[in-house]
Amino acid sequence: MIDLSGDVLDVARRMLGWRVTTVLDGEPTAVMLTEVEAYRGDQDPASHAYRGRTRRNASMFGEAGTLYVYRSYGIHWCMNVVVGAPGTAHAVLMRGGIPVDGQDAMERRRGREDHITDGPGKLCQALAVTGAHDGTSLRDGPVRLTPATLPPGWTIEATPRIGIAKATHRHWRLVALP
DNA sequence: GTCGCGATAGTCT
């Protein structure tokens, strides 16, 4: 069972190395997370939840382990793990990973053989995650999150979040490097 | 390898 207890930034760091798996269109696919960002609910000007609950971000206010999927730049899907007590709307954005299963299916969905899971929009496309999965549970839903450890020797780096104009002093983007 | 830029539409002001 996945453990999402504790501060959202600690959870984000712990999640590096975890597996995200889907079985959609009959195709099993899985990636190991290598890039995530933490968003601290209503205390974070960069969070979608900063100005309260809206139609789009409603699932952020659910219980820990809920999947929050939104459309980015009108084109791409991006997915988050909801963290913390219901109503706090803390979340961890899954930005990238490396393929560990179903690479053929992911290459087909992406229409190319390189750079298939190294960005938030790409990750969703490769795993076939869409807005239809918003609000489902990562514990027993169509998109699953399972704990795993990073391979030996990997290190973690903290940087400012990407594409964010506010709160840039907060280094809440975490990247795992070989 | 890095840099610049256009596409595109939901969401909120």
Added chain:
DNA sequence: GACTATCGCGACA
């Protein structure tokens, strides 16, 4: 009416 939690391509080095 403005603003994105992005991507892919082409130019350059």
